[in-house]
Amino acid sequence: MKAIVLMKQTPDTAQLSASMDGLKLMAEGGPRIVNPWDEYAIETGLALAEDHGGEAVLLTMGKPESTEAIKTGLAMGCKGATLLTDDAFENSDSLATARILTAAIRQQGDYDIILAGKSAIDGDTAQTAVQVAALLGIPYLGYVAKIEAVDFDAKTITVVRAIDSGRETVTSSLPAVVSVLKEIGEPRYPSFMGIRKAAKAKIPEMGLADLGLSADEVGAAGSNVQWTQVTLPPAQETQLELIEGEPEEAAKILVQKLLAEKVI
Amino acid sequence: MDFSLTEEHKMLQKAARDFAAERVRPLIRAYDPLHKFPRELLPEMAEMGLLGVCLPEKYGGAGFDYISLGIVSEAMEWADASVRETIAVHTALNSLGIFQWGTETQKQKYLVPQAKGEKIACFGLTEPGAGSDVAALSTRAKKVGDTYLLTGEKMWITLADIADHFLIFAKTDPEKRHRGISAFIVERDFPGIQTGTIEGKMGVWTSNTGWVRMDNCEVPAENMLGEPGEGFKIAMSCLDNARYTVAAGATGIMRACLEASVAYAHQRETFGKPIAQHQLVQQLIANISQRLDIGTLLWQRVGWMKNMGIRNTRETSLAKMYCTEAAFASASDAVQVHGAYGYSSEYDVERHLRNSKAAVIYEGTTQIHQLLQAQYALGFKVDKPLRRELPPYTE
Numbered sequence: 011m012k013a014i015v016l017m018k019q020t021p022d023t024a025q026l027s028a029s030m031d032g033l034k035l036m037a038e039g040g041p042r043i044v045n046p047w048d049e050y051a052i053e054t055g056l057a058l059a060e061d062h063g064g065e066a067v068l069l070t071m072g073k074p075e076s077t078e079a080i081k082t083g084l085a086m087g088c089k090g091a092t093l094l095t096d097d098a099f100e101n102s103d104s105l106a107t108a109r110i111l112t113a114a115i116r117q118q119g120d121y122d123i124i125l126a127g128k129s130a131i132d133g134d135t136a137q138t139a140v141q142v143a144a145l146l147g148i149p150y151l152g153y154v155a156k157i158e159a160v161d162f163d164a165k166t167i168t169v170v171r172a173i174d175s176g177r178e179t180v181t182s183s184l185p186a187v188v189s190v191l192k193e194i195g196e197p198r199y200p201s202f203m204g205i206r207k208a209a210k211a212k213i214p215e216m217g218l219a220d221l222g223l224s225a226d227e228v229g230a231a232g233s234n235v236q237w238t239q240v241t242l243p244p245a246q247e248t249q250l251e252l253i254e255g256e257p258e259e260a261a262k263i264l265v266q267k268l269l270a271e272k273v274i
Numbered sequence: 275m276d277f278s279l280t281e282e283h284k285m286l287q288k289a290a291r292d293f294a295a296e297r298v299r300p301l302i303r304a305y306d307p308l309h310k311f312p313r314e315l316l317p318e319m320a321e322m323g324l325l326g327v328c329l330p331e332k333y334g335g336a337g338f339d340y341i342s343l344g345i346v347s348e349a350m351e352w353a354d355a356s357v358r359e360t361i362a363v364h365t366a367l368n369s370l371g372i373f374q375w376g377t378e379t380q381k382q383k384y385l386v387p388q389a390k391g392e393k394i395a396c397f398g399l400t401e402p403g404a405g406s407d408v409a410a411l412s413t414r415a416k417k418v419g420d421t422y423l424l425t426g427e428k429m430w431i432t433l434a435d436i437a438d439h440f441l442i443f444a445k446t447d448p449e450k451r452h453r454g455i456s457a458f459i460v461e462r463d464f465p466g467i468q469t470g471t472i473e474g475k476m477g478v479w480t481s482n483t484g485w486v487r488m489d490n491c492e493v494p495a496e497n498m499l500g501e502p503g504e505g506f507k508i509a510m511s512c513l514d515n516a517r518y519t520v521a522a523g524a525t526g527i528m529r530a531c532l533e534a535s536v537a538y539a540h541q542r543e544t545f546g547k548p549i550a551q552h553q554l555v556q557q558l559i560a561n562i563s564q565r566l567d568i569g570t571l572l573w574q575r576v577g578w579m580k581n582m583g584i585r586n587t588r589e590t591s592l593a594k595m596y597c598t599e600a601a602f603a604s605a606s607d608a609v610q611v612h613g614a615y616g617y618s619s620e621y622d623v624e625r626h627l628r629n630s631k632a633a634v635i636y637e638g639t640t641q642i643h644q645l646l647q648a649q650y651a652l653g654f655k656v657d658k659p660l661r662r663e664l665p666p667y668t669e
Contacts, residue, residue, distance in 0.1 A: 199289060199318075201336075205285045206282060206337055
């Protein structure tokens with residue numbers, strides 16, 4: 011079994027200061043981490059490899075400093091990684107990014123499943139994985155909360171998807187692109203042995219020419235969507251009210267207040 | 275001279291600090307009021323490689339250097355002293371002792387499962403009547419055939435009720451005072467050993483502290499660590515390793531106190547402005563910050579010396595003395611910054627203050643270390659090479 015995990019390095023939104031300009035923040039702001047949703051995809055890949063034999067490998071498009079996030083994925087247990095990096099890739103929208111990832115996936119040889127987080131915490135478009143599936147012409151299973159069953163020999167997978175009105179169980183052929191939710195399983199901590207190996211690892215890089223793409227398919231030239239402005243949500247005025255008294259009484263007062271505010 | 279951490283160190287630091295923040299601290303906050311040992315952390319620490327961080331891969335360790343032992347000690351004590359104590363006792367006092375002094379057979383039998391965290395180990399030197407005065411210990415080991423019979427009581431033993439393996443110091447030749455002490459690897463299953471928990475400690479409530487009683491406990495002669503009469507030197511070299519983790523750990527308390535004080539000083543307002551704007555509060559924060567940097571430099575120097583295979587008894591003693599006193603003072607300053615809230619268990623600084631008092635007492639009181647420093651300075655004490663030195667770090 012081979013799982014390809016699409017992983018992105020993103021700003022650590024927990025560390026960002028509210029005073030930063032949004033666009034600048036997305037490009038260069040603050041400490042950078044593995045996109046937290048992608049950690050669940052890595053965990054899924056590693057768990058599948060443990061249960062069925064095989065390996066999970068990482069595929070990342072980004073700046074050269076993305077190696078830091080890649081090494082975290084390697085330390086968690088991924089067996090290999092490729093960084094797709096080129097000045098021409100700058101300002102790619104999700105479709106251009108999907109073209110780059112798809113070109114790289116086609117060079118990866120046989121694979122059984124492609125995994126991704128449900129979205130990235132910076133762009134938050136949740137489009138890239140769908141577009142990769144479309145470009146590859148394989149099924150896309152989005153917002154997966156649980157893998158019910160998987161048979162890599164028969165090339166089928168049954169998953170539980172979260173949908174607006176509840177849950178649905180879907181069976182699909184493999185290979186497929188699967189984007190996962192938090193419920194899929196808590197990501198493991200990197201092992202110390204894994205850290206030692208990852209710290210020394212040289213991450214292979216591929217650029218425009220290696221992928222056989224032309225400059226007008228990627229970057230701003232290959233993108234339909236441009237980000238003109240990114241702003242932080244306006245700060246909300248909040249008021250704190252402490253309800254004193256015994257828990258039973260306090261709960262009654264709380265319920266009355268919530269009803270009055272039409273919250274419940 | 276290069277003060278920077280390597281990429282490997284930084285990744286390790288991040289992983290250990292993430293684990294401390296996400297996993298350890300929430301558990302400690304819940305367990306501290308219950309005086310409960312967080313036993314469920316042990317398999318998780320083992321799986322990560324925390325319990326054998328600085329032991330070579332060939333002995334089941336994660337293969338990091340000695341600076342890394344300091345890094346994880348600092349990260350764990352930021353959450354709570356008790357988790358760092360587990361590393362101090364299991365990894366430094368016991369496992370590094372076997373790594374330094376053990377035969378290959380002893381290493382395969384005891385060190386490998388300990389480095390992997392499959393077995394937990396502790397250290398039995400202190401007795402009800404012998405703490406700093408090690409030569410006064412009264413546990414006896416009598417040789418009968420191929421077996422030593424150990425009789426005596428050990429006190430204030432961290433992990434006493436948890437450990438599978440004990441490193442016990444006993445007199446094989448009482449006439450010779452400290453030169454008559456030998457070291458033994460004792461298994462919990464050996465006949466004649468009993469353990470119990472000590473209640474009523476001022477702090478470190480989530481640590482297991484207890485007593486070990488031996489009544490003609492049967493220990494195979496092959497379980498003697500080092501040679502007969504070498505126990506005192508072994509104990510002192512084990513303490514060099516553990517004191518290093520105590521020093522590094524103490525800077526974790528200081529970092530926790532600094533972070534908490536800075537956050538609180540920005541948030542709490544008096545006289546119409548955040549208390550961070552008041553100069554006397556700034557002074558408290560400057561004190562903690564200064565001690566944190568000095569302490570970090572002191573333990574990292576020791577880590578480097580250990581990597582290089584340079585004897586570091588004096589430097590370790592200095593780091594332990596300074597860092598633990600500095601952590602106690604910093605925790606006290608942090609409580610002061612927090613005012614009445616700092617005096618309440620609602621804030622971590624209250625726990626850090628109680629915990630930090632223990633470390634100025636154990637592993638050599640501040641007064642013992644002051645005497646040592648004076649003896650080195652006056653030329654009364656000069657370290658002689660040991661028969662077996664702690665192996666320097668090799669990749």
